[in-house]
Amino acid sequence: xxxxxxxxxxxxxxxxxxxxxxxxxxxxxxxxxxxxxxxxxxxxxxxxxxxxxxxxxxxxxxxxxxxxxxxxxxxxxxxxxxxxxxxxxxxxxxxxxxxxxxxxxxxxxxxxxxxxxxxxxxxxxxxxxxxxxxxxxxxxxxxxxxxxxxxxxxxxxxxxxxxxxxxxxxxxxxxxxxxxxxxxxxxxxx
Amino acid sequence: xxxxxxxxxxxxxxxxxxxxxxxxxxxxxxxxxxxxxxxxxxxxxxxxxxxxxxxxxxxxxxxxxxxxxxxxxxxxxxxxxxxxxxxxxxxxxxxxxxxxxxxxxxxxxxxxxxxxxxxxxxxxxxxxxxxxxxxxxxxxxxxxxxxxxxxxxxxxxxxxxxxxxxxxxxxxxxxxxxxxxxxxxxxxxxxxxxxxxxxxxxxxxxxxxxxxxxxxxxxxxxxxxxxxxxxxxxxxxxxxxxxxxxxxxxxxxxxxxxxxxxxxxxxxxxxxxxxxxxxxxxxxxxxxxxxxxxxxxxxxxxxxxxxxxxxxxxxxxxxxxxxxxxxxxxxx
Numbered sequence: 001x002x003x004x005x006x007x008x009x010x011x012x013x014x015x016x017x018x019x020x021x022x023x024x025x026x027x028x029x030x031x032x033x034x035x036x037x038x039x040x041x042x043x044x045x046x047x048x049x050x051x052x053x054x055x056x057x058x059x060x061x062x063x064x065x066x067x068x069x070x071x072x073x074x075x076x077x078x079x080x081x082x083x084x085x086x087x088x089x090x091x092x093x094x095x096x097x098x099x100x101x102x103x104x105x106x107x108x109x110x111x112x113x114x115x116x117x118x119x120x121x122x123x124x125x126x127x128x129x130x131x132x133x134x135x136x137x138x139x140x141x142x143x144x145x146x147x148x149x150x151x152x153x154x155x156x157x158x159x160x161x162x163x164x165x166x167x168x169x170x171x172x173x174x175x176x177x178x179x180x181x182x183x184x185x186x187x188x189x190x
Numbered sequence: 191x192x193x194x195x196x197x198x199x200x201x202x203x204x205x206x207x208x209x210x211x212x213x214x215x216x217x218x219x220x221x222x223x224x225x226x227x228x229x230x231x232x233x234x235x236x237x238x239x240x241x242x243x244x245x246x247x248x249x250x251x252x253x254x255x256x257x258x259x260x261x262x263x264x265x266x267x268x269x270x271x272x273x274x275x276x277x278x279x280x281x282x283x284x285x286x287x288x289x290x291x292x293x294x295x296x297x298x299x300x301x302x303x304x305x306x307x308x309x310x311x312x313x314x315x316x317x318x319x320x321x322x323x324x325x326x327x328x329x330x331x332x333x334x335x336x337x338x339x340x341x342x343x344x345x346x347x348x349x350x351x352x353x354x355x356x357x358x359x360x361x362x363x364x365x366x367x368x369x370x371x372x373x374x375x376x377x378x379x380x381x382x383x384x385x386x387x388x389x390x391x392x393x394x395x396x397x398x399x400x401x402x403x404x405x406x407x408x409x410x411x412x413x414x415x416x417x418x419x420x421x422x423x424x425x426x427x428x429x430x431x432x433x434x435x436x437x438x439x440x441x442x443x444x445x446x447x448x449x450x451x452x453x454x455x456x457x458x459x460x461x462x463x464x465x466x467x468x469x470x471x472x473x474x475x476x477x478x479x480x481x482x483x484x485x486x487x488x489x490x491x492x493x494x495x496x497x498x499x500x501x502x503x504x505x506x507x508x509x510x511x512x513x514x515x516x517x518x519x520x521x522x
Binding site for chain 2: 115118
């Protein structure tokens with residue numbers, strides 16, 4: 001079973017290495033995804049952190065945007081971290097990046113400020129416990145509907161789920177803690 | 191697992207983490223908000239604010255300083271992607287000023303006129319990450335020791351000539367490669383060799399005072415550190431590089447990238463991304479060039495697509511390296 005990592009821009013290799021490390025235990029392999037054909041061979045897709053404008057432009061230019069939406073509606077699991085969460089959202093209030101509306105969240109880009117305001121905070125995640133979350137020029141989920149809240153920080157959601165779509169505003173791939181990747185793999189295998 | 195109490199590590203993680211978010215992308219030099227918007231629209235992963243692009247600095251001469259804060263603010267206010275800004279080598283105060291403006295990353299750059307002939311900035315003192323240029327493996331290791339969150343080749347800025355960037359990639363990679371055969375003792379000798387540039391000032395003082403260059407103690411040679419501490423720290427970094435078989439942080443190409451094929455070449459050489467300076471806004475159609483370079487960086491092995499986006503592009507005029515002042519020799 002393959003877990004795809006959208007390989008356009010950002011911290012792609014960090015996610016890739018995480019899945020690779022967990023590969024034996026869960027019988028999965030990471031697969032770099034750069035075109036629509038690659039999407040046929042995966043059961044879960046991770047959209048990494050990076051610049052949402054760059055990732056969005058690439059998806060549109062290469063006709064991957066609508067294809068990913070369709071694949072998700074047909075059962076593909078998707079996890080978006082930071083920029084990835086912006087791509088999955090319902091409303092970005094920013095015409096430079098239009099969300100795929102795969103999860104009903106209203107999200108604000110760079111909501112905490114610039115890089116100098118980036119931070120690390122211990123958060124509590126449902127069924128997973130404590131997690132050191134790294135927020136880098138992070139977006140903020142301002143509203144969510146029809147989704148399950150998995151974690152919040154300062155009374156704002158930072159991790160929500162709608163069926164087979166997971167949106168996180170932080171970077172689980174930057175710490176050594178595999179809990180979230182394990183959780184995603186297990187969901188894909190159910 | 192992370193320990194939140196070790197704030198220093200936290201800072202380092204956030205700084206290097208920020209750099210990781212730019213991987214696979216193109217960072218474009220811009221001198222005003224309009225250019226920044228063009229860059230953002232074309233798919234730049236970040237913009238670099240500076241007063242004049244390198245080829246103009248070369249042409250006009252004079253002292254090149256950090257950009258006017260007014261311009262930096264204007265750029266910060268007009269794009270949603272990260273904004274970086276160049277600071278003179280060793281200019282501690284320009285760095286703090288840019289940090290106070292909210293710039294996301296500093297570039298301690300040889301393209302500007304150096305401010306300190308002895309030392310680079312101690313980049314650990316800043317909350318924002320700093321990228322530094324390197325011509326050789328020892329230069330890269332020194333910059334990492336000083337707290338750089340990202341490394342780039344120096345190349346030869348403002349020339350549109352890729353040969354120097356290639357030279358620097360080859361030199362750094364060969365340095366990394368050869369570490370595999372070294373014992374720890376040999377590796378420590380490498381550290382001692384790399385650290386020599388930190389005692390230049392003390393040796394000069396010794397010579398001035400006592401007529402010979404090695405008659406004074408090597409305490410406080412870099413921001414309160416003695417020579418042995420510097421060597422020990424460099425040794426740690428070298429061990430990490432030997433283990434990882436690459437620099438332990440994001441490594442971009444810069445200095446001479448002028449065409450989509452140049453950008454593709456840099457990616458093919460294993461670089462994490464590219465900086466483009468004069469190459470975009472000194473070309474005939476900046477918007478088209480910016481799009482083409484982003485495309486070639488993202489699809490660096492799709493040669494048909496690179497041929498497509500390169501068709502009819504008129505790049506900047508190039509310069510032969512031998513007959514010009516080399517900016518890359520600034521800072522060591």
